[in-house]
Amino acid sequence: MGMARDLSFLLPEMTLGITAFIMLVAEMLRRPRLALLIGLAGLALATALTFPVLNAGTTVFGGTYRIDMLSGWAKLILLPGTALALLLARAEIAGRDREGSVYALIALVTLGALMLSGSGDVMLMVLGVVLTGLGSFALVAWPRDDAATEAAMKYLVFGSVTGAVMIYGLSFWYGGTGSTLYSALSGIGDQPLIAMAGLIAVIVGLGYKAALFPFHFWAPDAYEGAPVSIAAYLSVITKLAALFAFAQAFRDLPTSTGWPLVIALIAAATMSYGYLAALVQTRMVRLIAYSSIAQSGYFLLGLLAIGGGTLALPSLIVFGAAYVAMNLGAFAVIMVAGRELEDFRGFGRAAPITGVAMVIFLLSLTGIPPLFGFVGKVYLFGAAISAGYLWLAIIAILNSVLALAVYLRIIVAMYQPRPDAAAAPGQAGPLIAAVLGITVLITLVMGLFAGLLPG
Amino acid sequence: MSLLSLTLLAPLVAAAAILVLRRASAALALAGVLLGFLGAAGLLFGAARGDLLQAALPGLPQMPLRLTAGPLTALLSALVATVAALVVVYAVGYMRKDPEKPRFFATLLFFVSAMQALVLAGDWITLLAAWELIGFSSYLLIGFWHGREGVAGAASRAFLYTRSADLGLYIAAFILIGSAGTSEISAGLTTGGVAATIAGLGLLIAAMGKSAQVPLQDWLQRAMAGPTPVSALLHSATLVAAGAILLIRSAPMMPAGVLTLIALVGGVTAVITGLMALAERDLKRLLAASTSSQYGLMLLAVGAGAPIAALLHLLAHAAIKSSLFLGAGVFQHDRDSTNLSDLAGAGRARPGIFAGFALSALALAGIPPLAGFFSKDAIIAASLAAPGALWLVPLALIGTVLTGAYMARALRHLWRGKPPGRAERAPWMAAGMGLLVVPAAVLGAGFPAIEGLLNAAPPGGEMAVALGLAAAALGLLAGWFIPAPRLLGGLLPWAQGGFAVAGGMRGLVLRPALAIAALTETFEQRLYNGALATGRAMLSLGRISRETDETGIDGAIFALARRTRETGARARRLQSGLIHRELALTVLGIALVTAVLLAAPLYS
Incomplete structure (x- = not known):
């Protein structure tokens, strides 16, 4: 009875797990196209199965896994986002060796991402970190050339070290509370040193995954070494999962442990560092990588209010959805235009429609209203101010000016005359065009209908 | 509801239609703005009847x-x-021969729609959205000829300038939403106390950016790179007006201290940019500096506690300045230049246009019975009645004298010089301008009706009339008869240099930001090097111990050690040795986090 109830709440996760398994079988049969179709169908089914449990507000397996608003909306964001990433991957690597394994790995990593965003227990968090990590390393290393191998190696070593720190620190929480459940953390306030050890562990482990400063070093290299579609995937899905996991863990952690200030400082440093570093990049993938790092800093504004305000979860969810759409879209344009900033010179004139799409993504990333990214930032700023962090909101708003400078570099280049020597840019194939269409639509329209999202 | 959507959506739909059809752009644009005009006129009649039309999405x-x-x-x-x-x-008429006409009209209409959303906004979020949209669409409009040299830079500069000042609007909006508990603007205006002060300062910063007040005035003159109709629209009733409109709307909640600051900013701007206009050698840039100066006078009126006077001047200035720009555009078409020396005598070739231009110039200077006379008197009267009259009145009067002086100077340049042959007819341009000159001249007659509608009377008095007239006449005479260099004296190089305070925006913000960015770039490198040096020290220690070991250890272990070393070397080449340096940084980060957490009892 209890088991059946619990499992009924886990239908989306189970669907995804089974899908990933069937995808592996399809890959063994050397049928990558089939693997892709199974993956898309499985993701669609899992998304549909999320709706019945969206507002369940319960936990399963003795509180270790949460079926709440956050994990529900996480599925509604991460599963369709993964489907878009699969389409991008197909557009990039169709017909190449071991193609299907990429799709299967993506599905598995997303399963880990769902675990992270629903975790109610430190063990599940560790499991999620490991599951997303292992799959991601393999995905980055997939091209098998020097750059990819080096990037994956770096990613792996970083992951191992931060993972070790995380597991070590979390053992203190277990020792202090006698339980691995987050819900047991509410009483940890009177053991400050133990609370601190676990807190550092969470910040290091998840901060690495979310590419927060100063745990971000792997990200630009990994994104650059990996195929562009994989970079797009990693920059949204695993990052978002880690930020949602933060929210789950901090929900029960007393603020007396001092976590809000640490997060606020990391947020300020991450935003500023990300945009400043992006300002001097000349390679497009690295530029967007640093911009993604800066965006992680914005997410932390919402996290700050998790102790008290009502805006915390909506802000994370709304900006999360916006971020997935605009970042995937920007990466999709990179797949068409090229990996260098120089490739974008005159791109807007050569490919007007894709160019306009890129402008929309970049403006939304900047936070220009009424685009979706702006609505997300309104929530985030509101959350930070309601949590008493006006100074951080001001830094965040100042950083949006910096952001504009970063993104205008691309926009201005796009509408300069195209160098004569440059070849005509590639055309967006049907798959990329579909992804661009969907993400542009979301970025444009959802800003006006953000009321449909939770709040 | 339907009137509101007509006002807002008619230009937007027309813009979309132009982009889709890519033909008949002028006709569609006319239809769009005319429908929008009908909607707005309907709204005004409704408001005059006492209706309060509202719509919520x-x-x-x-x-x-x-x-x-x-x-x-x-x-x-x-x-x-x-x-x-x-x-x-x-x-x-102006864009008749431009091949990119559809893009121009579509962007212009989009801008109009955004501006309507801004003035009609009933809540802070809509206002913020509209505020950013006019910023972005003005970026597109200023950069319309982006192929020309310097244009893209000017557009980016305008965008970045105004956007950095937008910080103030965001902060103010969030504070007001937070303290009123709702995003409605009218509810937020009852805020008081410290929140009102901070919000007021934020709004002032935002208004300074958009209305090009000192020290953020630089972008406006560079924005002249856009087509002239764009300048006419942006400078009169829209983009630049947004700042003043924001302050006029939020004047009821401004604490006394903030009001004083607003008046000071406005007064100083009126004088400084007035001097810049006097020193300017380009007609459009002269008009741009004059825009800053006139908005300075409006801010002064708001700060003096008479937002109604500011509003009247806003209305008068909108008609006057747009007709001035349209006139300048006609001359520009004739001579292919906006340089004052190239334009010498251009007015004689087109007496009709010049008459309109001169009428507007006199109206701006404040000669009765033209529109500017009434509004400028109201501003002077407001400054006379204000608590800070002692320093407000001189600023307002100097601003007025300067207005007369630079307008007279422009008129003189356009009139004197050799008259060329007759120019070709420009019926569309003449019609647009002519229709704007009329309100510039007679709008003053409508002021009592407007005051009645808003139920507010501007301060008046004979003293103000006398002072205003004297200042205007003095300015006009001085500007016509005395060359600008002599008038400005030692101030000339300063005024021509745009009074760049401490290097202006470039020195204050841009250079430091780029320097910090470059520092970040080297930051990782430096830390790497530090970590590398530590690593080298460790390695040499290891080498010493290894050498002592190698001598005494048997061959098998020796070989194993060598193979391990070789593998390590290969792995190191693979990772370029960067990982341990970065991990060292990560450890540093962990240490910092720990330190902040350990200090938690001190601050919580």
Whole structure:
């Protein structure tokens, strides 16, 4: 009875797990196209199965896994986002060796991402970190050339070290509370040193995954070494999962442990560092990588209010959805235009429609209203101010000016005359065009209908 | 509701239609602005009857997007619609030969729609959105000829300038939403105390950016790179007006201290940019500096506690400045230049246009019975009645003298010089301009009706009239008879240099930001090097111990050690040795986090 109830709440996760398994079988049969179709169908089914449990507000397996608003909306964001990433991957690597394994790995990593965003227990968090990590390393290393191998190696070593720190620190929480459940953390306030050890562990482990400063070093290299579609995937899905996991863990952690200030400082440093570093990049993938790092800093504004305000979860969810759409879209344009900033010179004139799409993504990333990214930032700023962090909101708003400078570099280049020597840019194939269409639509329209999202 | 959507959506739909059809752009644009004008006129009549039209869209939960057409907002909406309609009429002629006409009209109409959303906004979120949209669409408009040299840079500069000042609007909006508990603007205006002070300062910063007040005045003159109809629209009733409109609307909640600051900023701007206009050698840039100066006078009026005087001047200035720009555009077409020395005598070739230009110039200087006379007197009267009259009155009067002086100087340049042959007829441009000169001349007659509508009377008095007239006459005479270099004296190089305070925006913000960015770039490198040096020290220690070991250890272990070393070397080449340096940084980060957490008892 209890088991059946619990499992009924886990239908989306189970669907995804089974899908990933069937995808592996399809890959063994050397049928990558089939693997892709199974993956898309499985993701669609899992998304549909999320709706019945969206507002369940319960936990399963003795509180270790949460079926709440956050994990529900996480599925509604991460599963369709993964489907878009699969389409991008197909557009990039169709017909190449071991193609299907990429799709299967993506599905598995997303399963880990769902675990992270629903975790109610430190063990599940560790499991999620490991599951997303292992799959991601393999995905980055997939091209098998020097750059990819080096990037994956770096990613792996970083992951191992931060993972070790995380597991070590979390053992203190277990020792202090006698339980691995987050819900047991509410009483940890009177053991400050133990609370601190676990807190550092969470910040290091998840901060690495979310590419927060100063745990971000792997990200630009990994994104650059990996195929562009994989970079797009990693920059949204695993990052978002880690930020949602933060929210789950901090929900029960007393603020007396001092976590809000640490997060606020990391947020300020991450935003500023990300945009400043992006300002001097000349390679497009690295530029967007640093911009993604800066965006992680914005997410932390919402996290700050998790102790008290009502805006915390909506802000994370709304900006999360916006971020997935605009970042995937920007990466999709990179797949068409090229990996260098120089490739974008005159791109807007050569490919007007894709160019306009890129402008929309970049403006939304900047936070220009009424685009979706702006609505997300309104929530985030509101959350930070309601949590008493006006100074951080001001830094965040100042950083949006910096952001504009970063993104205008691309926009201005796009509408300069195209160098004569440059070849005509590639055309967006049907798959990329579909992804661009969907993400542009979301970025444009959802800003006006953000009321449909939770709040 | 339907009137509101007509006002807002007619230009937007027309813009979309132009982009899709890519033909008949001028006709579609005319239809769009005319329908929008009808909607706005309907709103104004409704407001005059005492209706309060409102519309709400779902938007964010608990924060619906509202549009409100009260007396003030309906009046401003009608103003925007009127100027927009006439500018489009003019642009039909001005852009006749431009191959990218559809893009121009589409962007212009999009801008108009955004501006309508801004003046009609009933909540802070809509206002923020509209504020950013006019910023972005003005970026597109200023950069319309982006192929020309320097244009893209000018557009980016305008965008970055105004956007960095937008910080103030964001902060103010969030504070007001937070303290009022709702995003409605009218509810937020009852805020008091410290929150009102901080919000007021934020609004002032935002207004300074958009209305090009000192020290953020630089972008406006560079924005002259855009087509002339764009300048006419942006400078009169829209983009630049947004700042003043924001302050006029929020004047009821401003604490006394903030009001004083607003008056000071406005007064100083009126004088400094007035001097810049006097020193300017380019007609369009002269008009641009004059825009800053006139908005300075409006801010002064708001700060002196008479927002109604500021509003009247805003209305008068909108008609005057747009007709001046349209006139300048006609001359520009004739001579292919806006340089004052190239334009010498251009007025004689077109006596009709010149007459309109001169009428508007006199109106701006404040000669009765033209529109500027009434509004400028109201401003002077307000400064006379204000607590800080001692320093407000001189600023207002100097601003007025300068207005007369630079307008007379422009007129003189256009009139003197050799008259060329007759120019070709420009019916569309003449029509657009002519229709704007009329309100520039007679709008003053409508002021009592406007005061009645808003139920507010501007301060008046014979003293103000006398002072204003004397200042205007003095300025006009001085500007006509005395060359600008002599008038300015030692101030000339300063005024020509744009009074760049401490290097202006470039020195204050841009250079430091780029320097920090470069520092970040080297930051990782430096730390790497530090970590590398530590690593090298460790390695040499290891080598010493290894050498001592190698001598005494048997061959098998020796071989194993060598193979391990070789593998390590290969792995190191693979990772370029960067990982341990970065991990060292990560450890440093962990240490910092720990330190902050350990210090938690001290601050919580």
